[in-house]
Amino acid sequence: MRVLxxxxxxxxxxxxxxxxxxxxxxxxVLDWVYKKFETDFQNMTNLSKTHRSMLSExxxxxxxxxxxxxxxxxxxxxxxxxxxxxxxxxxxxxxxDHLTLCVxxxxxxxxxxxxxxTAKDGLLRNLTTSEIxxxxxxxxKEAPNRIRNVVFMGMGEPLANYEAVRKAVEIMVSSWGIxxxxxxxxxxxxxxxxxxxxxxxxxxxxxxxxxxxINAPSQALRETLMPISKTNNLEEILQALIExxxxxxxxxxxxxxxxKDLNDSPKQAQALAKLIAPYRRKFKVNLIPYNPDPSxxxxxxxxxxxxxxQEVLRKYNISTFIxxxxxxxxxxxxxxxxxxxxxxxxx
Ligand code: SAH
Ligand code: SF4
Numbered sequence: 001m002r003v004l005x006x007x008x009x010x011x012x013x014x015x016x017x018x019x020x021x022x023x024x025x026x027x028x029v030l031d032w033v034y035k036k037f038e039t040d041f042q043n044m045t046n047l048s049k050t051h052r053s054m055l056s057e058x059x060x061x062x063x064x065x066x067x068x069x070x071x072x073x074x075x076x077x078x079x080x081x082x083x084x085x086x087x088x089x090x091x092x093x094x095x096x097d098h099l100t101l102c103v104x105x106x107x108x109x110x111x112x113x114x115x116x117x118t119a120k121d122g123l124l125r126n127l128t129t130s131e132i133x134x135x136x137x138x139x140x141k142e143a144p145n146r147i148r149n150v151v152f153m154g155m156g157e158p159l160a161n162y163e164a165v166r167k168a169v170e171i172m173v174s175s176w177g178i179x180x181x182x183x184x185x186x187x188x189x190x191x192x193x194x195x196x197x198x199x200x201x202x203x204x205x206x207x208x209x210x211x212x213x214i215n216a217p218s219q220a221l222r223e224t225l226m227p228i229s230k231t232n233n234l235e236e237i238l239q240a241l242i243e244x245x246x247x248x249x250x251x252x253x254x255x256x257x258x259x260k261d262l263n264d265s266p267k268q269a270q271a272l273a274k275l276i277a278p279y280r281r282k283f284k285v286n287l288i289p290y291n292p293d294p295s296x297x298x299x300x301x302x303x304x305x306x307x308x309x310q311e312v313l314r315k316y317n318i319s320t321f322i323x324x325x326x327x328x329x330x331x332x333x334x335x336x337x338x339x340x341x342x343x344x345x346x347x
Contacts, residue, residue, distance in 0.1 A: 004033060004059045005130040005137070008167060009176050019054060027176060033061055034177050037141040064088075064134040078139055082107070082131060086124060088155060090135040092143060100149040103135045105165050106156025111190045113215075113226045115259055117293045118155045126161040132168035136178060151186040153211075158187050159195035170204060182207040188255065189213065190228055191237040200244050211253040211286070212241060216263050217271035225263070234275075242279055251284045251319070258306055259290045260299040269312035277316045284319040 007015065013026045028046055032038040039062055041047075041055040064080040067087070071077075078090045091102040108121035140147050150172060152158040158165045165187070171177040172185055186209035189196065196212070199205040214234075216222035222229040241252050254276065258264045276283050287310055290300045301309075306322055313320040 001057075002059050003063050003128075003130040004029070004061050005063075005133040005171065006128060006167075008170050009174065019058065021051065021054075025051065029055065030176050033137070034171075034179070037137060062134050062138065063128070063130050064138060066138055078135070080135065080138070082127075088127065088131070088135075090139055090154060092139050092147070095149075098149060099143055099145055099147045100151060101136060101139055101147045102151050102154045103132055104154035104156055105132060105152050105158040105161050109156045110160065111157050111226070111228045113190065113213075113228075115215075115225060115257060115290065115296060115298050117295060120295060123156075123160075126164055127156070129164045129167040129171070132164065133171050133178075136172065148180065149184045149186070150180060151188065151211075153186070153188045157190055157192070159189045159192045159199065162195055162198065166202070166205060169208065173204070173207075183209065185209065186211055186253075190226060191232050192228075193232045193236045193240050196237070196240045196244065200240070206245055209253065210241075210244065210246075211255055212237065213257070214254045214272075215257050217268050217275055221263060221268075225259075238275070238279075242282060244282075246282070248281070252282060254283050254285045255288060256285060257288045257290050258301050258309060260301040260305070262298065264301045264305055264309055266308055266312055269309040273313050273316035273318060276318060280316070280318050284321065285313055287320060287322045289322070289324065 002015070004012070009026065009030070012030070013023050016023065016026050025047065029044065032044045038044060041052045041059070044052055044055075047055070063083055066078060067081045068079040069076055070079070074094050076092045078092065080088050080090065082088065086107045088104045088107055090104060093100040093102060104127060106126050107124035109116070109118045110123035112119045112122075136147065136150065152165065169185060172180050173182045182204075187199070187205070188211040190213050196210070199208075199210070213226070214222075214237075215225055216234075219229065219234045222234055244252060246252065256263075256272070272285075276285075287306060289303070289306050290298055292298065292300055310320045310322060
Protein backbone atom coordinates (compact mmCIF):
# COMPACT_ATOMS: atom_id res chain seq x y z
CA MET A 1 0.00 0.00 0.00
CA ARG A 2 1.30 3.44 -0.92
CA VAL A 3 1.22 6.51 1.28
CA LEU A 4 -0.54 9.35 -0.51
CA UNK A 5 1.41 12.10 1.23
CA UNK A 6 4.72 10.81 -0.13
CA UNK A 7 3.96 12.21 -3.55
CA UNK A 8 3.91 15.60 -5.20
CA UNK A 9 1.30 16.59 -7.76
CA UNK A 10 3.18 15.33 -10.81
CA UNK A 11 3.99 11.98 -9.28
CA UNK A 12 0.45 11.48 -8.12
CA UNK A 13 -0.94 12.36 -11.54
CA UNK A 14 1.25 9.68 -13.07
CA UNK A 15 0.14 7.09 -10.52
CA UNK A 16 -3.51 8.01 -11.01
CA UNK A 17 -3.04 7.70 -14.74
CA UNK A 18 -1.69 4.19 -14.33
CA UNK A 19 -4.74 3.39 -12.26
CA UNK A 20 -6.98 4.72 -15.00
CA UNK A 21 -8.09 7.85 -13.14
CA UNK A 22 -8.50 11.13 -15.01
CA UNK A 23 -5.87 13.81 -14.20
CA UNK A 24 -8.42 16.12 -12.52
CA UNK A 25 -9.13 13.43 -9.93
CA UNK A 26 -5.68 14.13 -8.49
CA UNK A 27 -6.73 17.67 -7.59
CA UNK A 28 -9.94 16.42 -6.03
CA VAL A 29 -8.18 13.92 -3.82
CA LEU A 30 -5.44 16.37 -2.81
CA ASP A 31 -8.13 18.86 -1.90
CA TRP A 32 -9.74 16.36 0.46
CA VAL A 33 -6.44 15.48 2.06
CA TYR A 34 -4.78 18.88 2.38
CA LYS A 35 -7.72 21.26 2.62
CA LYS A 36 -10.38 19.21 4.36
CA PHE A 37 -8.05 16.89 6.29
CA GLU A 38 -10.06 13.88 5.24
CA THR A 39 -8.31 10.57 5.79
CA ASP A 40 -10.92 8.09 4.62
CA PHE A 41 -11.33 7.71 0.87
CA GLN A 42 -14.90 6.48 1.44
CA ASN A 43 -15.82 10.02 2.57
CA MET A 44 -14.54 11.67 -0.61
CA THR A 45 -18.02 12.17 -1.94
CA ASN A 46 -17.20 13.75 -5.29
CA LEU A 47 -15.60 10.47 -6.37
CA SER A 48 -17.54 7.49 -7.57
CA LYS A 49 -17.91 4.49 -5.27
CA THR A 50 -15.65 2.45 -7.54
CA HIS A 51 -12.94 5.06 -7.44
CA ARG A 52 -13.22 5.39 -3.68
CA SER A 53 -12.78 1.65 -3.22
CA MET A 54 -9.92 1.53 -5.67
CA LEU A 55 -8.11 4.35 -3.89
CA SER A 56 -8.63 2.69 -0.49
CA GLU A 57 -7.06 -0.46 -1.86
CA UNK A 58 -3.98 1.28 -3.19
CA UNK A 59 -3.38 4.13 -0.76
CA UNK A 60 -3.45 5.20 2.80
CA UNK A 61 -3.24 8.81 3.94
CA UNK A 62 -1.36 8.60 7.23
CA UNK A 63 1.58 6.60 8.45
CA UNK A 64 2.04 8.05 11.93
CA UNK A 65 0.01 7.09 14.93
CA UNK A 66 -0.70 9.68 17.61
CA UNK A 67 0.23 8.11 20.92
CA UNK A 68 0.18 10.97 23.34
CA UNK A 69 -0.51 14.66 23.75
CA UNK A 70 1.06 16.70 26.49
CA UNK A 71 -0.46 20.14 26.92
CA UNK A 72 1.38 23.04 28.53
CA UNK A 73 0.50 26.67 28.99
CA UNK A 74 1.59 27.87 25.59
CA UNK A 75 2.18 24.68 23.61
CA UNK A 76 1.06 21.13 23.09
CA UNK A 77 3.52 18.36 22.46
CA UNK A 78 2.38 15.55 20.21
CA UNK A 79 4.14 12.22 20.38
CA UNK A 80 3.78 10.02 17.32
CA UNK A 81 4.80 6.46 16.64
CA UNK A 82 6.21 5.53 13.24
CA UNK A 83 5.22 2.27 11.62
CA UNK A 84 8.55 0.74 12.58
CA UNK A 85 8.07 1.73 16.21
CA UNK A 86 10.11 4.91 16.66
CA UNK A 87 8.71 7.74 18.68
CA UNK A 88 9.01 11.27 17.36
CA UNK A 89 7.54 14.51 18.41
CA UNK A 90 6.03 17.69 17.15
CA UNK A 91 5.25 20.80 19.13
CA UNK A 92 2.31 23.09 18.44
CA UNK A 93 3.13 26.53 19.78
CA UNK A 94 0.52 29.16 20.55
CA UNK A 95 2.08 32.47 19.60
CA UNK A 96 0.36 35.77 20.30
CA ASP A 97 -1.65 35.82 17.09
CA HIS A 98 -0.89 32.60 15.26
CA LEU A 99 0.04 28.95 15.56
CA THR A 100 3.50 27.62 14.82
CA LEU A 101 4.35 23.98 14.35
CA CYS A 102 7.80 22.71 15.22
CA VAL A 103 8.40 19.54 13.21
CA UNK A 104 11.02 16.80 13.43
CA UNK A 105 13.02 15.74 10.40
CA UNK A 106 14.92 12.73 11.77
CA UNK A 107 14.68 10.20 14.57
CA UNK A 108 17.62 11.34 16.68
CA UNK A 109 20.47 13.27 15.11
CA UNK A 110 24.02 12.48 14.00
CA UNK A 111 25.42 15.95 14.54
CA UNK A 112 26.21 15.39 18.20
CA UNK A 113 25.97 18.88 19.73
CA UNK A 114 27.06 18.66 23.35
CA UNK A 115 24.14 20.71 24.67
CA UNK A 116 21.35 18.92 22.82
CA UNK A 117 19.25 16.06 24.14
CA THR A 118 18.37 14.80 20.66
CA ALA A 119 22.06 14.12 20.03
CA LYS A 120 22.14 11.53 22.84
CA ASP A 121 20.33 8.96 20.71
CA GLY A 122 22.59 9.38 17.69
CA LEU A 123 20.84 9.13 14.36
CA LEU A 124 18.31 6.31 14.29
CA ARG A 125 16.97 7.16 10.85
CA ASN A 126 15.71 9.87 8.54
CA LEU A 127 12.01 10.62 8.48
CA THR A 128 10.21 10.19 5.19
CA THR A 129 8.34 12.98 3.44
CA SER A 130 5.01 11.54 4.51
CA GLU A 131 6.12 11.28 8.12
CA ILE A 132 7.00 14.97 8.04
CA UNK A 133 3.72 15.92 6.34
CA UNK A 134 1.77 13.71 8.71
CA UNK A 135 3.03 15.71 11.68
CA UNK A 136 1.37 18.73 10.14
CA UNK A 137 -1.86 17.07 9.02
CA UNK A 138 -2.55 15.21 12.24
CA UNK A 139 -1.98 18.29 14.38
CA UNK A 140 -3.79 20.69 12.06
CA LYS A 141 -6.79 18.41 11.98
CA GLU A 142 -7.52 19.21 15.59
CA ALA A 143 -5.81 22.59 16.06
CA PRO A 144 -8.10 25.51 16.99
CA ASN A 145 -6.90 27.64 14.05
CA ARG A 146 -4.89 27.28 10.94
CA ILE A 147 -1.20 26.64 11.50
CA ARG A 148 0.58 29.31 9.50
CA ASN A 149 4.20 28.78 10.45
CA VAL A 150 6.28 25.65 10.26
CA VAL A 151 9.77 25.48 11.73
CA PHE A 152 12.11 22.55 11.19
CA MET A 153 13.48 22.86 14.70
CA GLY A 154 12.32 19.59 16.23
CA MET A 155 14.38 16.42 16.34
CA GLY A 156 17.09 16.11 13.73
CA GLU A 157 19.18 18.04 11.24
CA PRO A 158 16.86 18.88 8.34
CA LEU A 159 19.62 19.50 5.82
CA ALA A 160 21.05 16.04 6.49
CA ASN A 161 17.74 14.68 5.19
CA TYR A 162 17.58 17.05 2.25
CA GLU A 163 15.48 15.14 -0.29
CA ALA A 164 12.69 14.12 2.08
CA VAL A 165 12.59 17.57 3.68
CA ARG A 166 12.55 19.24 0.28
CA LYS A 167 9.58 17.27 -0.92
CA ALA A 168 7.74 17.91 2.34
CA VAL A 169 8.42 21.62 1.86
CA GLU A 170 7.10 21.39 -1.70
CA ILE A 171 3.86 19.88 -0.38
CA MET A 172 3.68 22.51 2.35
CA VAL A 173 4.04 25.54 0.09
CA SER A 174 2.18 24.41 -3.04
CA SER A 175 -1.33 25.65 -3.77
CA TRP A 176 -2.44 22.03 -4.38
CA GLY A 177 -0.99 21.05 -1.02
CA ILE A 178 -1.00 22.71 2.38
CA UNK A 179 -0.53 26.10 0.75
CA UNK A 180 1.62 27.85 3.33
CA UNK A 181 3.59 30.94 2.45
CA UNK A 182 7.22 30.16 1.65
CA UNK A 183 8.18 32.92 4.01
CA UNK A 184 6.55 31.08 6.87
CA UNK A 185 8.56 27.92 6.61
CA UNK A 186 11.90 27.94 8.43
CA UNK A 187 14.76 25.53 8.15
CA UNK A 188 17.14 25.50 11.08
CA UNK A 189 20.52 23.92 10.48
CA UNK A 190 23.64 23.28 12.50
CA UNK A 191 25.54 24.70 9.54
CA UNK A 192 26.22 22.02 6.93
CA UNK A 193 28.10 24.14 4.43
CA UNK A 194 27.60 21.99 1.33
CA UNK A 195 23.89 21.68 2.06
CA UNK A 196 23.50 25.42 2.65
CA UNK A 197 25.11 25.97 -0.73
CA UNK A 198 22.79 23.38 -2.26
CA UNK A 199 19.83 25.19 -0.73
CA UNK A 200 21.11 28.47 -2.19
CA UNK A 201 20.93 26.95 -5.69
CA UNK A 202 17.53 25.41 -5.19
CA UNK A 203 14.64 27.53 -6.50
CA UNK A 204 12.27 26.17 -3.86
CA UNK A 205 14.53 25.96 -0.83
CA UNK A 206 16.21 29.33 -1.27
CA UNK A 207 12.87 31.05 -0.70
CA UNK A 208 12.49 29.66 2.83
CA UNK A 209 13.64 31.23 6.06
CA UNK A 210 17.08 30.04 6.85
CA UNK A 211 18.20 29.81 10.47
CA UNK A 212 21.70 28.70 11.39
CA UNK A 213 22.76 27.57 14.84
CA ILE A 214 25.97 29.48 15.49
CA ASN A 215 26.20 29.07 19.26
CA ALA A 216 29.77 30.32 19.62
CA PRO A 217 31.75 33.38 18.53
CA SER A 218 34.91 31.46 17.69
CA GLN A 219 35.86 28.34 15.81
CA ALA A 220 37.64 26.89 18.86
CA LEU A 221 34.64 27.14 21.18
CA ARG A 222 32.24 26.09 18.46
CA GLU A 223 34.22 22.91 17.87
CA THR A 224 33.89 21.92 21.51
CA LEU A 225 30.13 22.54 21.56
CA MET A 226 29.39 21.32 18.06
CA PRO A 227 31.92 18.71 16.88
CA ILE A 228 30.53 19.03 13.34
CA SER A 229 32.29 22.38 13.26
CA LYS A 230 35.59 20.60 12.65
CA THR A 231 34.48 19.83 9.13
CA ASN A 232 32.08 22.73 8.69
CA ASN A 233 34.02 25.61 10.13
CA LEU A 234 32.64 28.94 11.19
CA GLU A 235 34.41 30.92 8.50
CA GLU A 236 33.08 28.67 5.73
CA ILE A 237 29.58 28.80 7.16
CA LEU A 238 29.62 32.60 7.30
CA GLN A 239 30.95 32.75 3.76
CA ALA A 240 28.14 30.47 2.51
CA LEU A 241 25.61 32.65 4.34
CA ILE A 242 27.00 35.90 3.01
CA GLU A 243 26.65 34.46 -0.48
CA UNK A 244 23.14 33.13 0.16
CA UNK A 245 20.90 34.73 -2.49
CA UNK A 246 18.40 36.60 -0.34
CA UNK A 247 17.01 39.92 -1.52
CA UNK A 248 18.48 42.86 0.43
CA UNK A 249 15.52 43.10 2.81
CA UNK A 250 15.72 39.49 3.97
CA UNK A 251 17.88 38.34 6.82
CA UNK A 252 19.28 35.00 7.79
CA UNK A 253 18.70 34.14 11.41
CA UNK A 254 21.69 33.22 13.51
CA UNK A 255 20.63 31.19 16.51
CA UNK A 256 22.73 31.36 19.62
CA UNK A 257 21.91 29.14 22.58
CA UNK A 258 23.18 30.91 25.69
CA UNK A 259 24.76 28.47 28.15
CA LYS A 260 25.89 29.67 31.55
CA ASP A 261 29.65 30.27 31.84
CA LEU A 262 30.32 28.68 28.49
CA ASN A 263 29.38 31.09 25.74
CA ASP A 264 27.44 33.83 27.55
CA SER A 265 30.03 36.38 28.69
CA PRO A 266 29.97 40.02 27.52
CA LYS A 267 33.39 39.39 25.99
CA GLN A 268 31.97 36.56 23.90
CA ALA A 269 29.06 38.81 22.93
CA GLN A 270 31.58 41.33 21.72
CA ALA A 271 33.49 38.71 19.76
CA LEU A 272 30.24 37.61 18.11
CA ALA A 273 29.32 41.22 17.37
CA LYS A 274 32.69 41.87 15.74
CA LEU A 275 32.38 38.71 13.68
CA ILE A 276 29.06 39.62 12.14
CA ALA A 277 28.97 43.41 12.30
CA PRO A 278 30.42 43.80 8.80
CA TYR A 279 27.41 41.89 7.45
CA ARG A 280 24.81 43.15 9.88
CA ARG A 281 22.25 43.74 7.17
CA LYS A 282 22.37 40.08 6.21
CA PHE A 283 21.69 38.73 9.69
CA LYS A 284 19.52 38.88 12.73
CA VAL A 285 20.43 37.11 15.92
CA ASN A 286 18.12 35.01 18.05
CA LEU A 287 19.36 34.39 21.56
CA ILE A 288 17.94 31.21 23.09
CA PRO A 289 18.49 30.84 26.83
CA TYR A 290 19.54 27.22 27.35
CA ASN A 291 16.82 24.75 28.30
CA PRO A 292 18.35 22.58 30.96
CA ASP A 293 18.16 18.85 30.54
CA PRO A 294 18.60 16.21 33.23
CA SER A 295 21.12 14.31 31.11
CA UNK A 296 23.38 17.31 30.36
CA UNK A 297 25.41 19.27 32.94
CA UNK A 298 24.80 22.72 31.39
CA UNK A 299 22.81 25.56 32.90
CA UNK A 300 20.73 28.46 31.76
CA UNK A 301 22.21 31.91 32.45
CA UNK A 302 20.32 34.50 34.45
CA UNK A 303 17.98 36.77 32.47
CA UNK A 304 20.23 39.73 33.37
CA UNK A 305 23.06 37.90 31.67
CA UNK A 306 20.89 37.31 28.62
CA UNK A 307 19.89 40.97 28.40
CA UNK A 308 23.50 42.07 28.85
CA UNK A 309 24.54 39.82 25.96
CA GLN A 310 21.78 41.27 23.80
CA GLU A 311 22.81 44.80 24.73
CA VAL A 312 26.35 44.27 23.46
CA LEU A 313 25.06 43.08 20.07
CA ARG A 314 22.62 45.94 19.87
CA LYS A 315 25.45 48.43 20.45
CA TYR A 316 26.87 47.12 17.19
CA ASN A 317 23.49 47.70 15.53
CA ILE A 318 22.83 44.01 15.12
CA SER A 319 19.12 43.11 15.29
CA THR A 320 18.96 40.80 18.27
CA PHE A 321 15.98 39.04 19.77
CA ILE A 322 15.54 36.77 22.75
CA UNK A 323 13.59 33.60 22.20
CA UNK A 324 12.26 31.97 25.29
CA UNK A 325 11.47 28.45 24.14
CA UNK A 326 7.92 27.43 24.63
CA UNK A 327 6.98 24.12 26.11
CA UNK A 328 9.88 23.83 28.53
CA UNK A 329 7.80 22.11 31.17
CA UNK A 330 6.76 19.31 28.81
CA UNK A 331 10.29 18.75 27.49
CA UNK A 332 9.03 19.95 24.16
CA UNK A 333 11.43 22.83 23.88
CA UNK A 334 14.38 23.01 21.52
CA UNK A 335 17.02 20.47 22.29
CA UNK A 336 14.84 18.48 24.65
CA UNK A 337 13.30 16.24 22.06
CA UNK A 338 14.61 12.80 22.59
CA UNK A 339 13.25 9.53 21.38
CA UNK A 340 14.37 7.50 24.38
CA UNK A 341 12.68 9.86 26.78
CA UNK A 342 9.48 9.79 24.77
CA UNK A 343 9.35 6.06 25.36
CA UNK A 344 9.23 6.69 29.09
CA UNK A 345 6.48 9.25 28.70
CA UNK A 346 4.09 7.03 26.79
CA UNK A 347 4.64 3.91 28.84
N1 SAH B 1 19.30 20.48 13.98
C1 SAH B 1 18.86 21.78 13.72
C2 SAH B 1 17.43 22.03 14.11
C3 SAH B 1 16.95 21.43 15.40
S1 SAH B 1 17.68 22.10 16.87
C4 SAH B 1 19.77 22.80 14.36
O1 SAH B 1 20.63 22.42 15.16
O2 SAH B 1 19.65 23.98 14.04
C5 SAH B 1 16.87 23.67 16.95
C6 SAH B 1 17.60 24.71 17.80
O3 SAH B 1 17.58 24.32 19.18
C7 SAH B 1 19.05 24.92 17.43
O4 SAH B 1 19.30 26.30 17.29
C8 SAH B 1 19.79 24.38 18.63
O5 SAH B 1 21.03 25.06 18.79
C9 SAH B 1 18.83 24.65 19.75
N2 SAH B 1 19.00 23.85 20.95
C10 SAH B 1 19.43 22.59 21.04
N3 SAH B 1 19.44 22.18 22.33
C11 SAH B 1 18.99 23.22 23.06
C12 SAH B 1 18.72 23.42 24.43
N4 SAH B 1 18.92 22.47 25.32
N5 SAH B 1 18.25 24.62 24.82
C13 SAH B 1 18.01 25.59 23.93
N6 SAH B 1 18.20 25.45 22.62
C14 SAH B 1 18.69 24.28 22.19
FE1 SF4 C 1 21.20 17.80 15.97
FE2 SF4 C 1 20.34 20.34 16.07
FE3 SF4 C 1 20.55 18.85 18.30
FE4 SF4 C 1 22.74 19.67 17.09
S1 SF4 C 1 21.19 20.99 18.03
S2 SF4 C 1 22.38 17.59 17.84
S3 SF4 C 1 22.10 19.55 14.96
S4 SF4 C 1 19.17 18.49 16.61
